[in-house]
Amino acid sequence: MNDYSKAARAADRVRIVELDAEIQELQARIRLLQLERYPCQQRLDAHRYPVLALPNEIVGEIFVHFLPLYPDTPPLTGIYSPTTLTHICSQWREIALATPKLW
Incomplete structure (x- = not known):
């Protein structure tokens, strides 16, 4: 049952x-x-992250000042390379890639 x-x-x-x-x-x-x-x-x-509230143009200019002064060429790898900036967050990556002075 x-x-x-x-x-x-x-x-x-x-x-x-x-x-x-x-x-x-x-x-x-x-x-x-x-x-x-x-x-x-x-x-x-x-x-x-107050830096994320800044206009992209200002952040890009800050990035440019991050690099060694001319005539030195920024390295493509290492801590002082513009590539480093692209690894912080997606917004920084977009800004760095859109800033021709970095490259």
Whole structure:
């Protein structure tokens, strides 16, 4: 004889519906929390990395001053190369590659 009775199956079906409803509520709550979190993270990132708030042209000019003065040619590898600047973050990479004076 099967121990899994008709009543037990019905109870499990009801419980699954309840759990699905609770999961949907929690997922909706997670979405709201993520929306609330996003501006907080943006403010923290802006405070933590104020250089990212500078216009790209200013950052590019700072990069140019990072290099050795002419007539020295900047090395293509090593800590004082423009390549180093491209490894910091994606924004710095874009700026460095778009700054012809570096190359």
